[in-house]
Every structure is written in C-alpha cells, then in structure tokens.
Amino acid sequence: MKLELRGITKKFGDFTANDSIDLVVEPGTVHALLGENGAGKSTLMNVLFGLYDADGGEILLDDEPTVFAGPGDAMAAGIGMVHQHFMLVPVFTVAESVMLGHEEVTGPAKLLDLGAARAKVKEISDRFGFHIDPDAVIEDLSVGAQQRVEIIKALSRDAEVLILDEPTAVLTPQETDELLDIIGQLRDNGTAVVLITHKLREVKAIADQITVIRRGKVVGTAEPTASQEELASLMVGRDVSMTVSKEPAQPGEPMLVVEGLSVVDPATSLKHLDRVSFEVRAGEILAVAGVQGNGQTELAEAILGIVPTAEGAVTLDGSRLTGSSIREALDAGIGFVPEDRTEDGVVADFTITNNLILDLYDKAPYSKAGAIDTAFAAKNAKEQVERFDVRTTSSEALAGSLSGGNQQKVVLARELARDLKLLIASQPTRGLDVGSIEFVHKRIIEERDNGAAVLIVSSELEEVYALADRIAVMYHGKIVDIVPPDTDRDTLGLMMAGAHEEEAA
Amino acid sequence: MSATTVDTATPDAAASGDVLRTKSWKGPIGLGAVALISLLVFGIGTPSGADTTFSVATSSDFVHLPTLTIASKLAAIVLSVIALALAGYSAYLANQYRKPGLWLPIVYGMAVMGALLSWAGAGRDNTSIQVTGLLTSSLFLAVPLIFGALAGTLCERSGIVNIAIEGQLLAGAFFAALMASMVGNAYVGLIAAPLAGALVGAVLAIFATKYWVNQIVVGVVLNMLVIGLTSFFFSTVMSDNPDLNRSLGLAALPIPLLSSIPVLGPVLFDQNLLVYTMYVVVIVFQIMLFKSRWGLRVRAVGEHPKAADTVGIKVNRTRVRNTILGGAIAGLGGAFFTVASGLAFGKEMTAGKGYIALAAMILGRWSPRGALAAALLFGFADALRVQLGIIGSDIPSQFLAMFPYLATIFAVAGLVGHSRPPAAEGIPYKK
Numbered sequence: 019m020k021l022e023l024r025g026i027t028k029k030f031g032d033f034t035a036n037d038s039i040d041l042v043v044e045p046g047t048v049h050a051l052l053g054e055n056g057a058g059k060s061t062l063m064n065v066l067f068g069l070y071d072a073d074g075g076e077i078l079l080d081d082e083p084t085v086f087a088g089p090g091d092a093m094a095a096g097i098g099m100v101h102q103h104f105m106l107v108p109v110f111t112v113a114e115s116v117m118l119g120h121e122e123v124t125g126p127a128k129l130l131d132l133g134a135a136r137a138k139v140k141e142i143s144d145r146f147g148f149h150i151d152p153d154a155v156i157e158d159l160s161v162g163a164q165q166r167v168e169i170i171k172a173l174s175r176d177a178e179v180l181i182l183d184e185p186t187a188v189l190t191p192q193e194t195d196e197l198l199d200i201i202g203q204l205r206d207n208g209t210a211v212v213l214i215t216h217k218l219r220e221v222k223a224i225a226d227q228i229t230v231i232r233r234g235k236v237v238g239t240a241e242p243t244a245s246q247e248e249l250a251s252l253m254v255g256r257d258v259s260m261t262v263s264k265e266p267a268q269p270g271e272p273m274l275v276v277e278g279l280s281v282v283d284p285a286t287s288l289k290h291l292d293r294v295s296f297e298v299r300a301g302e303i304l305a306v307a308g309v310q311g312n313g314q315t316e317l318a319e320a321i322l323g324i325v326p327t328a329e330g331a332v333t334l335d336g337s338r339l340t341g342s343s344i345r346e347a348l349d350a351g352i353g354f355v356p357e358d359r360t361e362d363g364v365v366a367d368f369t370i371t372n373n374l375i376l377d378l379y380d381k382a383p384y385s386k387a388g389a390i391d392t393a394f395a396a397k398n399a400k401e402q403v404e405r406f407d408v409r410t411t412s413s414e415a416l417a418g419s420l421s422g423g424n425q426q427k428v429v430l431a432r433e434l435a436r437d438l439k440l441l442i443a444s445q446p447t448r449g450l451d452v453g454s455i456e457f458v459h460k461r462i463i464e465e466r467d468n469g470a471a472v473l474i475v476s477s478e479l480e481e482v483y484a485l486a487d488r489i490a491v492m493y494h495g496k497i498v499d500i501v502p503p504d505t506d507r508d509t510l511g512l513m514m515a516g517a518h519e520e521e522a523a
Numbered sequence: 524m525s526a527t528t529v530d531t532a533t534p535d536a537a538a539s540g541d542v543l544r545t546k547s548w549k550g551p552i553g554l555g556a557v558a559l560i561s562l563l564v565f566g567i568g569t570p571s572g573a574d575t576t577f578s579v580a581t582s583s584d585f586v587h588l589p590t591l592t593i594a595s596k597l598a599a600i601v602l603s604v605i606a607l608a609l610a611g612y613s614a615y616l617a618n619q620y621r622k623p624g625l626w627l628p629i630v631y632g633m634a635v636m637g638a639l640l641s642w643a644g645a646g647r648d649n650t651s652i653q654v655t656g657l658l659t660s661s662l663f664l665a666v667p668l669i670f671g672a673l674a675g676t677l678c679e680r681s682g683i684v685n686i687a688i689e690g691q692l693l694a695g696a697f698f699a700a701l702m703a704s705m706v707g708n709a710y711v712g713l714i715a716a717p718l719a720g721a722l723v724g725a726v727l728a729i730f731a732t733k734y735w736v737n738q739i740v741v742g743v744v745l746n747m748l749v750i751g752l753t754s755f756f757f758s759t760v761m762s763d764n765p766d767l768n769r770s771l772g773l774a775a776l777p778i779p780l781l782s783s784i785p786v787l788g789p790v791l792f793d794q795n796l797l798v799y800t801m802y803v804v805v806i807v808f809q810i811m812l813f814k815s816r817w818g819l820r821v822r823a824v825g826e827h828p829k830a831a832d833t834v835g836i837k838v839n840r841t842r843v844r845n846t847i848l849g850g851a852i853a854g855l856g857g858a859f860f861t862v863a864s865g866l867a868f869g870k871e872m873t874a875g876k877g878y879i880a881l882a883a884m885i886l887g888r889w890s891p892r893g894a895l896a897a898a899l900l901f902g903f904a905d906a907l908r909v910q911l912g913i914i915g916s917d918i919p920s921q922f923l924a925m926f927p928y929l930a931t932i933f934a935v936a937g938l939v940g941h942s943r944p945p946a947a948e949g950i951p952y953k954k
Contacts, residue, residue: 107826107830109943109946
C-alpha cells in the first residue's frame with residue numbers, strides 16, 4: 019500500500035510542530051524519517067495514526083484521500099505503529115496484548131477466543147523467528163521481546179504500512195541488528211516501513227529513502243549513500259563535527275574507589291547493584307555502558323548517597339563517603355548531573371539565577387549574613403549563562419521555559435562551578451541536539467583535563483566511545499568487565515548482554 | 524559474530540535466574556502469632572470441664588441434626604494446635620519460596636474461629652451457639668458489602684477510584700424506600716435503587732473524566748452531598764408524609780429442594796430476591812471481567828489507558844460507562860438497608876459500610892470473587908459480634924468489631940502477597 023502525506027500541519031497553541039509536511043512511502047521500501055529530538059517526527063506519525071487531529075493537509079492511501087478519527091480507523095486501514103514507549107499492558111499475556119482491540123470471540127456466551135489469539139501469535143512468531151511464547155506475561159519479557167510483541171500486534175492486523183518510532187532507543191546493539199534484519203524481511207514481504215530515528219548508522223544500514231525534518235519542516239531528502247556528516251548537517255542545519263577531539267588521558271592517583279557496593283530495592287528486595295567494585299583515577303573518564311535498567315542509575319545515585327547502600331564502601335580521595343549525607347558528599351567535591359534533568363536537574367519554576375545556586379545558596383559569597391546576596395547571584399548567573407552559552411532571553415527566565423539542551427547547560431554550569439574531585443554524569447546528552455552534545459562533551463573533557471575523575475553513565479555507545487578512557491559494562495547489577503576504549507562495538511554489545519570479554523571477543 | 528555466541532554467552536546471573544529472591548516471612552509469622560494467642564487465650568484460658576454447645580438444627584431441616592456438645596478446653600486446644608501447624612506449614616513453604624494455596628487461610632481461619640467460639644460458649648449451659656443463624660446473618664450482613672466492593676472493583680478496574688460507594692449505597696437506600704413506599708410495592712425499590720446509585724456514579728464520572736478533578740476529593744464530596752440531601756428530605760418531606768417512607772420488606776423466596784439441604788440450605792437458598800441477584804451479579808461479573816471482550820478492554824483501560832487508546836478503545840467512554848454501572852450496582856446494594864431488610868429509611872443508615880466495601884475490594888484484590896470472599900469475612904465478623912453479644916461474652920463487642928479490619932491490614936501486608944491495584948487508577952486520561 020502506498021502512503022502519501024500532503025501538506026500536513028499540526029499546531030499546539032502558537033507552536034507549529036509540523037509545517038505542511040509532504041511525504042511519500044512506497045510499498046516494499048523503508049523510508050527513514052530523520053530528525054533531532056523535538057523536530058516533529060513523532061507528532062507527524064501521531065497525526066498519521068489518528069492520535070492527533072491535523073490542522074491542515076491530507077493523508078492518501080493508494081492515492082485515495084482518507085480521514086482517521088482515531089487509531090482504530092488507522093489500523094483498520096492497514097497502518098500499524100510501534101510506539102517509542104511500548105503500548106503494552108504489563109500484566110497481560112502476549113496473546114491478550116495482541117488481541118486487544120480486535121478480539122475474536124467464541125461460543126454462545128461470546129467469550130474471548132484465547133486459542134485463536136495464541137495460534138495467531140505463534141504463527142507470526144514462527145514466520146519471522148521471533149521466539150515469543152503467547153502465554154508469557156509482558157512485564158516478564160525483555161525490552162527486545164516486548165518490541166517484537168509490538169510488531170506481532172501490528173502484523174496480526176495485516177498492517178501494510180508499519181511505523182517504527184525510535185525503535186532502537188532501548189535495544190542493545192545486537193538487538194538493534196536483529197531488528198534491522200526484521201525490518202528487511204518485512205520490506206521484502208511488501209510492507210511499507212517508516213523508520214523514525216535520529217541515529218545515522220541505522221538509517222544508512224537499512225533505509226531506501228531518507229527524509230530529513232528540522233523544526234517541523236522537511237528540509238531535504240537524501241540517498242542512503244550520503245555520508246553521516248552530510249546527514250548530520252542536514253539534520254542540524256549547520257556543519258557539525260561528529261567526534262570531539264580529545265588528548266590522551268593523564269591518569270593520576272585513584273580518586274574514586276568503590277568496593278563491593280550493593281543496592282537493594284526496599285520494596286521487592288531485588289538487588290539493583292550487586293557487589294560492584296572499580297576505581298576511577300584523577301584525570302580519567304570511566305564510562306559505564308549498558309542497556310538501561312541494569313543498575314547504572316543506582317550506581318551513580320549510590321555513590322552520591324541518594325539511594326541507601328546495603329553493603330560496600332565508597333572512598334573519595336582517601337576519605338570514606340559511605341554513610342555520609344548527600345550534602346557532605348557534595349562538599350567533598352562531587353558534581354552530579356542527574357539522568358532526568360527536568361525532574362531532578364533543575365527546578366522548573368525557579369529562575370536560571372536561582373537554579374545556578376541551588377547547592378551554593380548558603381555559602382559565601384552567595385550568602386551574606388544568612389540571606390542570599392541577590393546581586394551577587396544575578397552577576398554569577400550572567401557570567402555562567404554567557405560562559406555556557408545558555409540560549410535564553412534573560413537569566414531571570416524560568417528554567418522550565420528552556421529547551422532540554424539549555425537546561426542541561428544550566429545543570430552543568432551549576433555542577434562545574436565548584437572545584438570538583440569527581441564529576442558523575444548520567445546520560446549527559448540524552449535528548450539533546452547534535453550541537454549541544456558537542457558542547458557538553460567538550461566541557462566534560464575539560465573537567466577531566468583539569469584533573470577531576472569523571473564517571474559517565476550512558477546507554478548510547480556513540481557517547482561512550484566519544485568520552486571514555488576506559489569502559490565499564492554493566493549487566494544485571496554487576497560490572498561484567500572494564501575494557502579499553504578501542505574495544506569494538508560487537509564485543510561491547512555482547513558484554514551488554516552479559517558475556518565476559520574473553521567470551522565476547 | 525554468530526548468533527550461537529549470544530546463546531552460549533548466557534551470563535551467570537541470568538542462568539541462575541532468581542538468586543536475588545528473598546524469603547517472605549511476614550505471612551507465617553503473622554499466622555503463627557495469632558495461632559499462639561489463640562492457644563494461650565482460648566485454649567489454656569478456657570476453664571476445664573466446661574462444655575460448649577453448638578446447635579445447627581432449624582425447624583425447616585428435613586434431616587434433623589442433633590445439637591453438638593463438646594469439651595470446650597479440649598476443642599479450643601486442638602483447633603489452636605491445628606492453626607499452629609498450618610502456620611508452621613506456611614513457614615515451610617516460605618522457606619522454599621512458595622506461597623500457600625487459598626485453602627490454607629480458609630482452614631486456618633475456621634480453626635481459629637472455632638477455638639474462639641469454643642472459648643466464648645464455654646460453660647454457658649442455657650444458651651448454645653447457633654451455627655445456622657450465625658452463617659445466615661453473616662451472609663445477610665455481607666450483602667451491601669458485596670455489592671459495594673463489586674462496584675468499587677468495576678470502577679477501579681477501569682481506572683476510576685470510587686470513594687463514593689458510601690454515597691451510592693445511601694442514595695440507593697433512600698430512593699428504594701421512597702419509590703417502594705409511593706407505589707406500595709417493595710420490588711419497585713429494587714428498580715429505583717440502582718437508578719439513584721447510577722446518578723451518583725455519573726456525577727463522579729463526569730468530574731473525573733471531563734474535568735480531571737481529583738477522584739478521591741470528588742468521591743468524598745459526593746458522599747457528603749448524598750448524606751446532606753437524604754437527611755434533608757428525610758426530615759422534611761418524609762417526616763411530613765409518613766406514607767413516603769414505609770417499612771416494606773422483600774419476602775424470602777425459598778428455592779425448593781436446595782433450601783432443604785442441612786445447614787447450608789437455609790443459609791444460601793432461603794433468601795430474598797436481592798440476595799439471589801447478588802449471586803448472579805458476582806458470577807456474571809467474574810466471568811465478564813476476565814473472560815470477555817468487554818472485560819479485557821476494561822482492564823486494559825485501567826492498566827495502561829494509552830495502550831488501549833492506540834488500539835482504538837475509547838478510554839474515557841469506557842470509564843464513564845463503568846463508573847455509572849458501578850454506581851448502579853452499589854445503589855442496588857443500598858436497597859439492602861431499606862426494602863430488603865424491611866426497614867424504613869433512616870438518617871445516615873449506611874453507617875460507613877461503603878468504606879468497608881472498599882476494604883473488601885482491596886482484600887479481594889480487585890476481583891468479584893475476592894470481593895465476595897472478603898465481604899463474607901467482614902459479614903461473619905459482624906454476625907459473630909451479634910452472636911457473642913447474645914450469649915454474653917467476656918470480650919467487649921468493640922474489639923470484635925475491630926477484628927475484621929485488623930485482619931485486613933495483616934492480610935494486605937503479607938498474607939495474600941503484594942496486592943496490586945490497577946496501574947492507572949485515579950489518573951485522569953488526557954491526550
């Protein structure tokens with residue numbers, strides 16, 4: 019089935035998320051929709067899927083204009099969508115999840131025909147080699163398997179157009195490769211696939227056509243043969259360097275020493291972190307790689323003391339941190355960039371000025387005789403905004419009004435304002451545009467060169483490669499191994515699935 | 524890099540799977556403590572030589588069962604030891620990471636109750652413990668709780684928190700009495716009651732889905748509103764025209780044959796139409812909620828509304844319908860207080876039963892079957908209080924009245940495992 023979008027416009031208040039976008043997807047092809055976070059890719063697909071009403075434009079299926087009142091209509095017309103955040107009920111079985119919304123019933127009482135649903139799941143699973151048990155409960159499945167359930171869901175409805183929204187964000191490199199294989203199979207079966215992504219590697223690997231979107235507009239199309247640099251500059255609108263240059267590390271004395279650290283979930287008694295030991299030297303960046311949810315977040319938080327540790331010890335520059343308060347840890351010279359910047363990094367309803375002194379407000383020179391020296395805070399804010407290139411109309415603007423990249427710059431400016439012995443940064447560039455990523459990476463490397471130990475937690479391998487002097491891979495709450503930064507992608511990927519280095523190489 | 528490498532590279536943590544599991548001792552410890560108290564107080568505390576008389580016979584029995592007289596102390600000790608043994612068995616299971624089946628808490632509960640009754644009835648020569656009567660009134664007192672808990676289950680399964688059950692019961696009770704009195708037929712009350720409850724449910728639904736008001740706040744406000752309105756009409760219109768608030772009762776309709784079964788027959792099958800309706804409603808919704816298309820969709824809406832929306836299920840429409848349906852069922856339960864009990868309407872006559880129904884819903888883990896069991900437990904405790912009051916027990920009745928709620932707290936804390944409400948309950952669905 020051929021899908022065509024003509025002049026799709028979608029506005030949220032004054033903000034135009036999609037500005038008369040045209041797109042044609044032919045059957046049996048993979049069409050990549052490339053753009054940065056916030057460029058309007060997902061909005062466009064939600065319009066197509068009937069989740070949003072368009073303010074203008076039309077959708078044509080096989081050249082027939084079509085109107086979708088809701089996702090039900092879109093699915094009936096043969097459009098399937100795999101959402102970035104899976105649309106699966108955690109407590110349902112696979113069969114129940116797949117049948118939901120178009121259930122078959124049987125018998126005089128018209129009860130659910132679970133047998134038919136099971137058979138359907140099994141048939142599709144076998145056809146593509148998915149290895150999905152129809153009776154497995156969704157929440158017990160790995161993320162990769164849940165995604166395959168989503169694909170089964172779409173295929174069980176005979177989807178002829180399949181939209182995949184950032185499908186690889188949560189996958190290991192191996193799972194990503196498997197998914198790309200599946201997409202290839204679907205294409206060969208005649209399905210039109212729309213792949214929404216900001217990852218250039220995948221686009222080059224699988225796409226037949228590429229449409230680049232920036233700030234809600236189509237800014238160009240490209241062939242898959244185009245280089246990553248070309249695609250990136252189309253996406254960002256200016257030339258960007260894909261790698262930040264950095265000098266080799268000059269590691270000094272061990273600064274952070276972690277010994278046998280464990281973190282236990284109080285509700286379920288499960289171990290998030292299982293006897294983790296490692297050290298980070300001054301002037302070195304240790305990047306923790308791993309698929310999300312394998313204990314990295316807890317590791318970063320446990321070092322600072324946000325989550326209580328069950329056993330083990332953390333030592334910073336020779337003095338013990340375990341058991342000290344967060345305030346004491348910060349005063350000892352730890353800078354912390356949290357994973358979720360909008361929730362934990364900034365106070366959205368505070369001004370930039372106040373966000374910049376969240377951890378310093380009670381210390382001279384920010385505080386004078388027990389009150390905040392507002393004049394000094396304002397002066398400080400002005401300098402920091404300039405130094406970190408925070409794009410804002412005024413340092414008195416609310417932090418919540420800033421874009422993600424600029425919020426992250428505020429967090430970094432605040433954390434780097436003190437003399438640090440250790441910088442911990444969780445997912446420091448998640449959701450940032452390519453330009454901001456470059457900036458954040460430069461600052462982190464600068465901090466290393468100033469002699470701080472740096473611990474980075476990132477689920478993006480590109481970022482790990484860009485920053486790491488050594489790479490620690492985590493799996494199921496343990497550090498699988500610590501390897502040099504030139505370890506290849508496949509080996510890292512296997513380690514992220516739990517294999518040790520010798521086995522993986 | 525071949526695919527087989529991935530398979531052989533299974534990590535230790537994943538291979539041994541659940542090494543991180545911990546043993547849950549809360550349940551066995553709780554059971555053991557209660558059994559021990561039972562042994563010490565009911566077993567050792569019963570004077571030697573005293574007898575307890577249980578009578579099960581009623582005049583309608585075909586088969587005549589004699590009254591049963593047993594040595595109180597011996598019975599209490601034996602039953603307490605059985606309870607202690609069951610606690611030990613559950614500890615054995617916990618040590619192997621297993622959970623006991625449903626039979627265990629049931630048998631355990633019966634043993635402890637038996638010990639309690641043996642102790643309470645010891646040495647009271649003139650009276651006996653009326654088992655049939657106890658069970659009948661247990662069921663009867665449980666009826667409004669069952670309807671209320673069922674209403675709560677239907678609403679919460681779709682994601683709406685229904686604190687307004689109390690108000691729905693009261694509105695049902697009021698409207699049933701009013702309409703039945705006007706027409707002069709108690710059965711009219713069974714039609715009127717659900718209408719009143721549905722109306723309260725509709726108001727809740729609109730505020731929750733259209734205006735995204737905090738559902739607990741709306742629920743509490745609705746309860747206050749219904750109390751105010753019914754009290755107002757009770758002390759004005761009804762007291763001016765006594766004809767509008769008469770005591771009409773539903774007749775008991777014994778089912779032939781079934782009602783002649785010893786003990787259980789008169790308990791289950793010599794009841795009025797509201798109780799029979801309750802049986803049907805529980806069975807129908809148990810099947811519908813877990814086996815039908817409607818049920819699957821309702822549960823999806825309550826767990827992950829966005830997922831339901833993306834497969835074309837109308838989230839808010841489902842929630843509104845379920846909340847109104849739940850209101851109607853709670854309203855029908857309200858008819859218990861007036862027409863089904865043969866009473867006229869009285870001010871605030873539901874006396875907090877709606878909140879207890881919520882506790883039954885939680886203890887029953889959001890299923891109609893569980894709600895039934897939990898409500899029966901509460902009903903039994905209530906009936907026991909009355910029964911012990913009659914034979915003149917040493918325990919203050921307030922303590923007995925507290926018992927089911929203590930049991931709820933213990934049960935929710937550990938015995939029945941982690942109770943897990945529908946994930947999206949109370950959260951308005953905004954696109």
